[in-house]
Amino acid sequence: MILTDVDSMSTFLDRAQSIAATAAKIAHLQGASVEATVLSVARPSLLETGFDSFDGSNSLHTLMLQVPITTYALLDDVEEIEKSIQRRVSRIVRQDLGNLITEVIISPELAGDLGDAATATSAGAQEEVPSFWQPGYFRLFITHLAGDKAKAHKLKEALAIYQVAAFVAHDDIEPTREWQLEIERALRTMDALVAILSPRFIESKWCDQEVGMAIGRGKLVLPVRAGADPHGFMGKYQALQAVSTGDASTLAAKIVDILIQHSMSSDRMTEALVDRFVASGSFEASKRTMSLLEKAPRMNSAQVARLVRSIDENIDIREAWGVPQRVRDLVSKVGGPTV
Numbered sequence: 001m002i003l004t005d006v007d008s009m010s011t012f013l014d015r016a017q018s019i020a021a022t023a024a025k026i027a028h029l030q031g032a033s034v035e036a037t038v039l040s041v042a043r044p045s046l047l048e049t050g051f052d053s054f055d056g057s058n059s060l061h062t063l064m065l066q067v068p069i070t071t072y073a074l075l076d077d078v079e080e081i082e083k084s085i086q087r088r089v090s091r092i093v094r095q096d097l098g099n100l101i102t103e104v105i106i107s108p109e110l111a112g113d114l115g116d117a118a119t120a121t122s123a124g125a126q127e128e129v130p131s132f133w134q135p136g137y138f139r140l141f142i143t144h145l146a147g148d149k150a151k152a153h154k155l156k157e158a159l160a161i162y163q164v165a166a167f168v169a170h171d172d173i174e175p176t177r178e179w180q181l182e183i184e185r186a187l188r189t190m191d192a193l194v195a196i197l198s199p200r201f202i203e204s205k206w207c208d209q210e211v212g213m214a215i216g217r218g219k220l221v222l223p224v225r226a227g228a229d230p231h232g233f234m235g236k237y238q239a240l241q242a243v244s245t246g247d248a249s250t251l252a253a254k255i256v257d258i259l260i261q262h263s264m265s266s267d268r269m270t271e272a273l274v275d276r277f278v279a280s281g282s283f284e285a286s287k288r289t290m291s292l293l294e295k296a297p298r299m300n301s302a303q304v305a306r307l308v309r310s311i312d313e314n315i316d317i318r319e320a321w322g323v324p325q326r327v328r329d330l331v332s333k334v335g336g337p338t339v
Helices: 005-013 016-029 033-041 078-093 117-126 146-160 179-189 207-216 232-236 245-261 266-278 283-293 301-313 323-334
Strands: 043-051 059-067 099-108 138-143 164-167 192-197 220-225
Touching: 005 043, 005 059, 016 033, 016 043, 016 059, 016 078, 033 059, 033 078, 033 207, 033 232, 043 099, 059 078, 078 099, 138 146, 138 179, 138 207, 138 245, 138 266, 146 164, 146 192, 146 245, 164 245, 179 207, 192 207, 207 220, 207 232, 220 232, 220 245, 245 266, 266 283, 266 301, 283 323, 301 323
Parallel strands: 059 099, 138 164, 138 192, 192 220
Antiparallel strands: 043 059
8 A cells, every 4th residue: 555645644643642652651761750750641742833944855743742730830941841852752753754853842731621630630539439449538549669568558557547548559459450450540549649769769660650640630749758869740849758667657647747738638638537537436536536637727618517516426526525625616717607
């Protein structure tokens, strides 16, 4: 079959996704984390912009990369990143005679676009919740190297008492399930991500992609320094210091404090703690959860109403010394109804 010029052009223009995906993998392997993340989360397209000035034998193209608003906001120097990605993709397609990529333009997806972060989050919320997420719990994805399995597992156990369900791949994927699909489901339905940064974390072809997906979806990323410092987009976040597996409770408490108070996670963490509080099974549990709720910067009317009802409905709240008054004080602070 003879391939006409029109067929050839159409074929090249259709390769935007594969070109971006190839460039993302190479960037990741070379440690260019920012480029890798941009290329991974972008919606790429190719636009023919002209021909070269000699004999017109080369078609010139611009690679358009639309990224979620949350990703775009984290880019310090868009123009430099565009130039760097242009050099990278140009090397990838140089064997494709007659087609050149001479420019890369990174732009944010407009609010309301099907691919923006808000819509992606909404779509994730509508997806059937996987069984490994416990109902009513905050959903925290823990990304880690194989050598940090024990540390991740201990952290997961320590977080459970705070109404945080932590996804750790080796714990939560059933042997009969296709592991990559399960990880993708966890990433699409998580509320936040913790990255345990040991020295070879940056070399993992999976860990950085998991971080990139969290950032692309507008989810909070908490780096935990375990021998390595945050890199790429994670450099925007202050890292926590890892502790020994025997003292995971200290790290868990620090993580929960951040989840309660950070604007990117506070609403979901507060909802989980309200669930925990109204179901308190002891005086001590009521007091401990109340102390956490008092750190929440805001509550919605439904949460306030549940706290008010809990005084009458749960004896372990009503009879816990000081707790009913603390509920009244909290409701007054957030502007709820008089108890």
